[in-house]
Amino acid sequence: MAEIGLRKRIWGWMAFDWATQPFYTLGLTFIFGPFFAQVSLEYFSTIYADEETAKSSSQATWFWGQTIAGLLIAFTAPLLGAYADNTGRRMPWIWLFAILYLPFTWALWFTDPSGANIYLILLCFNIAFIAAEFMLVFVNAILPSLGDKDEVGKLSGNGASIGYWGGVAALFIMLLVFVNKGDGTTILGNPPALGLDPETSEDFRAVGPFITIWFVIFMVPFFLWVREPRTANRQGGVADAMRDLKQSLIGAYHRKSLLNFLIGSMLYRDALNALYVAGGVYARLVLEWSIMQILVFGIVGAITAAIATQIGGIFDKRLGPKPVIRFCCYILIGVCAIIVGMSRESLFGLVAFADGSAMPDIVFYICGAAIGGAGGAVYAASRSMMVRHTHPERPNEAFGLFALSGKATAFMAPGLIAAFSTVTGNTQLGYIPVIALFILGLYLLRFVNPEGDHAQWSKSAVPLP
Template identity: 40%
Template sequence: MSATDGVIEEKRVSRRGIWGWMLFDWAQQPFHTLIITFVFAPYFASAVAPNAAQGQEMWGLATGVGGLLIALSSPVLGAIADASGPRKPWIAVFAVIGILANTALWFAVPDMQHLWLVMALVSLAVFGMEFAAVFNNAMMPGLVPREELGRLSGSAWGLGYLGGLVSLILVLGFMSASPESGLTILGVEPIFGLDAASREGDRAAGPLTGLWFLVFVIPMFLFTPDQPRREAVAGAVRDGLRQLMNTLKSLPTQRSYFSFLASSMLYRDALNALYAFGGIYAAGVLNWSITQIGLFGILANVTGAAGAWIGGRMDQKFGPKFVVTISILVLSACCLLVISTTRSELLFVSLGSTDSSAPDIAFFIAGGFIGAAGGAIQAASRTLLVDQVPQERVTEAFGLYALSGKATTFIGPFAVAAATAFFSSRLFDLSVEDAQRLGVTPILLLFVLGLVLLPMVQQRVGEG
């Protein structure tokens, strides 16, 4: 069976098994929502690090190291998993790493001295949570017939965004309080006696993320069928590595597969960087509070759920490549809007005042579209990848998918960190705000480069 015209076995697992698999996205999304984007990241930059620009730089290094660890190991472990069969044991191992690392973020107190400890925990959290997703994604082709994969992936991503939304409302409404007023966004005192002055509500996002994942990943382990064991681990290591080497040697000759990995490497890294630095950017450039960033996150998760659901239906009708293309165009426009917006400027045009609400409104609009397009593009990308390989090599493919994404997921944050440090240097004598703004410009370039490579990618559905 070839990588482009093979036929995936038509089968369907029980409804309970499908819902168990979909709940993985619900279980994992709070990590991206609470830790990477809207609560812990801006808290780290504004209260733990010495200043916002340095916080952005350090966050880029921490998430970049986690991405580098995944890039170096995911294709190898994916190939071994394909040879051995079951994926759940791998998910369990990396889930434990992610849960423990997230829970330990509670100890990231304001103005702490040993910041490298927090950075190490963030790197481990990225490593564990993202790796667990690699093996969960690899289970997808065996759940439903190929023509239903787009809708399944979109529905799962939509459910994930709803999970992120619920967890964000829980943190903002009942846990994270303003240090000045001591009250949450709902005007109540934090639950469990969380202290606002020491930012315990923001720090509690770590343990909540770990507990949330632990609870909601259980249905996948109980109800979703796994692949049968094919061979002993020792033999699987040998055969998996051999298959991986054969794949890597032949990859440049597989134009569609190779182009997809390269394109997705670029646009997914741009999206991840946009998520990772969006809250930090809003806190440093627009002077937003955690509450405002949280409202921004609620909007992005609502539109993300809608975008993933709608994108899944568009995927089923027009194919995943169409969804990815439209999403990149929308995300590029939003990125340009974000970069061109400060407290006193909108689309690089001076507002003549720092009191205007126009920058806030523009940022909220951008956040809504980023959520919608981000949900759609991530769901469609899973389907488009499945189109590139036969089913028996799908875990290896998701390993290479993780490699291709993480190859720039560490380069992207490092680029933002380096650009921020470069523009913060005495050479330019820029304000912290301008250094932050110029520091995130590599994100837009990544989107454009990803779009350039996309026309060479083929899909099974929607193309003649």
């Protein structure tokens, strides 16, 4: 087999973001998430007479599912990463979770519009989510082998940006071809493609097969061009992985910069993921947007994310990832404050909106653009910062710890939102804890070395065949 050049390996690595982003853009945030909120609201409206209680229960159900998935990822990703490092293999794991991912994304097609099977569908969605996150652990671990510490920030930003453009393309296809705008036709004036019946929500349920097919097609460059780093094919078992993981955790405890980064990023990424999950659900339950409005909102956010993430990668290369993360977190704190303080009637109780005013919609469109732009840049910059703390011979384990820091409290933000929504009986107040998580994450970032501790390990990438 001819040797695959670095350029092709980089493009293959970036193809993963393009292939998987529709799951997050269409599934988690802008189509299936809001659709699930609508379906579960129908279900809970048959149980609770009070509309606000039904809404808060719908929101809580979605976030409890995310909470359980986050816990499973948090406690298994580092161990899988350590095991993969011991065996020197990561591609078989990516294949395994790719195969697991496919049937459970397709299963979203079987969502009952009456809400009769919401818990089964929620289970399927979160199994697919877990599979996607596990793939991401091993794909991120390839990043240090693609360039030195001065290049990985730009590579990370470009990869994430390409992913967001994939989300934009997928949203446009769904909007133009499949999703009806309320009158049984798409915005092009045609019935949904493939004979999909809007009366049984087939146009929204089709998001599952769409995500599956998209993934199958666009993962081809990844599997063709990405290769394992040249490492010894060690045959360590689970016991060895547990021992090495324990040593890594002890080592992380004694590395001040790494420890503060892992804990700080754990908090602000948890808050960010909650915003991603919440965007469409908030729009549906608080602002009472149609799915079509949420799709347009998603396009605005995804385009902003694609542009801002690439710009963030440029600033990462010039200034390092830490200033990029800080700036983006300040923007996201402001967005959270608006989410808590805005309804269709007023903003913070100080600015009243007239009946039928478009101002709440305009404000939330701006918030969506900010979430997309700042969120994309902070994700890419955090990935770049982790490379600066990564031992070149243990990248899977390092990014397993990165996944742990991103998921160890992934149950916390959804759980707090679910708890606050349940206790207060108010959808908006459920987002107050997210602000606290961003502030705590920013505080801990003060103790992170902008250059990490990468220099003590290696100044060059791990060689590839």
